Amino acid sequence: HDCLPVYFRQRWPSSRRKTRFTGGVERTLVAVKPDGVQRRYVGQIIQRFEKRGFKLVGLKMLQASDGLLSQHYRELVKKPFYPNLVDYMTSGPVVAMVWEGLNVVQSSRRMVGPTNPAEAPAGTVRGDLSLHVSRNVVHASDSVEGAEREIKLWFEGKELLNWECYDHSLTYKEDK
Numbered sequence: 001h002d003c004l005p006v007y008f009r010q011r012w013p014s015s016r017r018k019t020r021f022t023g024g025v026e027r028t029l030v031a032v033k034p035d036g037v038q039r040r041y042v043g044q045i046i047q048r049f050e051k052r053g054f055k056l057v058g059l060k061m062l063q064a065s066d067g068l069l070s071q072h073y074r075e076l077v078k079k080p081f082y083p084n085l086v087d088y089m090t091s092g093p094v095v096a097m098v099w100e101g102l103n104v105v106q107s108s109r110r111m112v113g114p115t116n117p118a119e120a121p122a123g124t125v126r127g128d129l130s131l132h133v134s135r136n137v138v139h140a141s142d143s144v145e146g147a148e149r150e151i152k153l154w155f156e157g158k159e160l161l162n163w164e165c166y167d168h169s170l171t172y173k174e175d176k
């Protein structure tokens with residue numbers, strides 16, 4: 001949290017509110033997978049996160065290595081589909097990004113939809129743009145701890161930028 005701007009280094013107070021926020025301002029890793037890049041969905045996916053109100057603090061295109069993927073998907077390396085997953089994820093460039101905002105981890109998971117596109121509601125990225133679990137277009141971290149781990153894996157500290165959105169006060173209600 002040391003790298004967040006000063007006005008973000010606190011959790012939003014929730015006790016006096018009807019709406020209880022589950023978290024504070026967070027960062028998450030979202031990656032457009034090789035099928036999403038090939039199908040030219042990078043712009044549309046970025047636009048969804050921008051429109052929602054999240055702030056882009058890191059962005060790069062890269063060819064993922066087997067080593068990076070074995071750490072990124074360390075819970076899946078023993079799964080039978082893991083070799084296929086690596087073939088898929090190394091089949092072309094990936095666009096990795098870090099998004100920041102209130103509850104961004106949970107909200108981006110909801111925007112992306114369930115792992116299997118067959119279960120993903122229309123309106124989610126996977127529900128709108130994909131059909132098969134092994135070609136599901138996008139990655140989003142599934143917990144705050146996972147996001148911190150993945151961001152460190154995919155980005156160096158200096159590649160993440162702290163900057164202030166001019167419309168911050170329109171998207172956030174700050175307590176006096």
Ligand SMILES: Nc1ncnc2c1ncn2[C@@H]1O[C@H](COP(=O)(O)OP(=O)(O)OP(=O)(O)O)[C@@H](O)[C@H]1O
Pocket residue numbers: 076081085114115116133134135136138139140141142
């Ligand atoms: N049973 C499966 N068969 C084939 N591929 C799978 C299966 N389970 C997961 N995968 C692939 O592995 C990826 C990682 O699985 P995980 O359980 O982390 O799903 P996810 O968290 O929704 O996806 P991601 O981590 O890529 O955002 C899935 O997105 C999918 O592409």
Ligand SMILES: Nc1ccn([C@@H]2O[C@H](COP(=O)(O)OP(=O)(O)O)[C@@H](O)[C@H]2O)c(=O)n1
Pocket residue numbers: 081085114115116133134135136138139140142
């Ligand atoms: N049966 C499966 C499950 C996951 N996968 C792939 O593995 C990725 C990571 O799985 P995951 O369980 O972390 O799911 P997500 O977090 O991506 O939703 C998925 O996004 C799929 O691309 C797959 O190819 N086949």
Ligand SMILES: [Mg+2]
Pocket residue numbers: 140142
């Ligand atoms: Mg996952």
